[in-house]
Amino acid sequence: MFLEVTLQMLDGFKLTVFIFLVTLLGALPLGLIITFGSMSKIKVIKSITKAFVWVIRGTPLMLQIILVFYGPGLILGSKGIGRLPAVLVAFIINYACYFSEIYRGGIESISQGQYEAGQVLGMTKTQIFFKIILAQVIKRIIPPMGNEIITLVKDTSLARVVSCVELLKAAQDIVGLKAIIWPIFYIGAFYLLFTGVLTILFGKIEKKLDYYKG
Amino acid sequence: MGNESQGTTVLKVENLCKSFDKEEVLKSVSFELNKGEVLAIIGSSGGGKTTLLRCLNQLIIPDKGRIIVNDDVIFDDALGKENEKNLRTKRLHFGLVFQQFNLFPQYNVFNNLTLAARLLAKENNKKNGGSQEELKKEYAKIDEEATKLLERVGLKDKMKAYPCELSGGQQQRVAIARALILNPDILCFDEPTSALDPELTGEVLRVIEGLKSNDNTMIIVTHEMEFARRVASKIIFIADGVIEEIGTPEEVFENPKSEKLKSFFSKSVEVISQNS
Helix, strand or coil, X not given: CHHHHHHHHHHHHHHHHHHHHHHHHHHXXXXXXXXXXXXXXXXXXXXXXXXXXXXXXXXXXXXXXXXHHHHHHHHHCCCCCCHHHHHHHHHHHHHHXXXXXXXXXXXXXXXXXXXXXXXXXXXXXXXXXXXXXXXXXXXXXXXXXXXXXXXXXXXHHHHHHHCCCCHHHHHHHHHHHHCCCXXXXXXXXXXXXXXXXXXXXXXXXXXXXXXXXX | CHHHXXXXXXXXXXXXXXXXXCEXXXXXXXXXXXXXXXXXXXXXXXXXXXXXXXXXXXXXXXXXXXXXXXCEEEEEHHHCCCCHHHHHHHHCCEEEECCCCCCCCCCCHHHHHHHHHHXXXXXXXXXXXXXXXXXXXXXXXXXXXXXXXXXXXXXXXXXXXXXXXXXXXXHHHHHHHHHHCCCCCEEEEECCCCCCCHHHHHHHHHHHXXXXXXXXXXXXXXXXXXXXXXXXXXXXXXXXXXXXXXXXXXXXXXXXXXXXXXXXXXXXXXXXXXXX
């Protein structure tokens, strides 16, 4: 019984990890693009980006998943994009917005002097960003990013709202089918294990970047 | 005095103006500088000293006027806005040492020096269609130069150290070496010792004094009056965005003409006597 339940939950866990990884892969770079938008000198771009971030951060992720999944069908009468793709799109956009604000905070915390030092040494804007600023930003945003990424692990459970069988849904199904309650506690161990690994990983990254201050 | 008549004109500043919002910070500033001269800019805070320096380095774009270095017009309001690429090349006429050092914290001392030089070498190599071999040779030259410069500022043994491991004085000496590696025509210092503890200013001032030669033209914005008097060949006193006095240290320090300069000196003396 235990083995059977474990195997079934591992299937759900696989989907959880998949949502997690794809979200990171999409949201990390998309977040940077949104950051550039919200820091743009062109006012229109800046306002549109800021409004977008406000809407995404100001509404529940669960609502966004539902909208992405049902929205196209209801509004356009089209077939929609499928459960998992809808979940992934909603997650990527949502997390990109959160990441973008963390990036922005990181970038704005770097002193103007670093840019100026690069400028007087004849570096281009791109060189200054990638050779001087970025590494310092990464160092500074590791702790808040760790927070956000651990939240992402737990947020994957929201995918069940459109019947994606991730870890939580898998456990719930077992509970309903077999009339046993313990799997619902058992999944806690999966989440703890996952976030535990991430905590250690982030600790290591922080330590690795500890060779300098600033 | 001798230097002035010998040297060729390196820098010409003509009618430079700059306002922030409605406040005029520089009001038609003009002066010239010869090769090998050391110019000290003195004056109260908020008088426009730093703004002048930053205009020269094009960190601030002036509103009006002209800046000419070695017959190369690096700023002229009549020519309109420069594109970024031109701006970069023109900036390289000047080196700038900041009050707050602004070393790159994630690079060790050696790489702080070589980073920009290597990027420039790579860019030039690409532009000229040079080979990898040639680029490697360029890099080797840069590394050699960096080592020499670190020796010159007395920090060869700190080559592998990170900025956070150095004292303020050491960081500023690294910053000086970093500014020198690109061979600027004019090296500028923006209050190089103001962020330092008093016991650390000496080592930095000694390095700056050691750079004085017939080839190195320098502009130093400073509050160290003794230093300005000893090292500078020309002094400019700026107050409220206007050059009130310009002359040799003897002229300016011993025979101040304007009331503003006299009152500035009397205030400085007060500060000195209060501190001691």
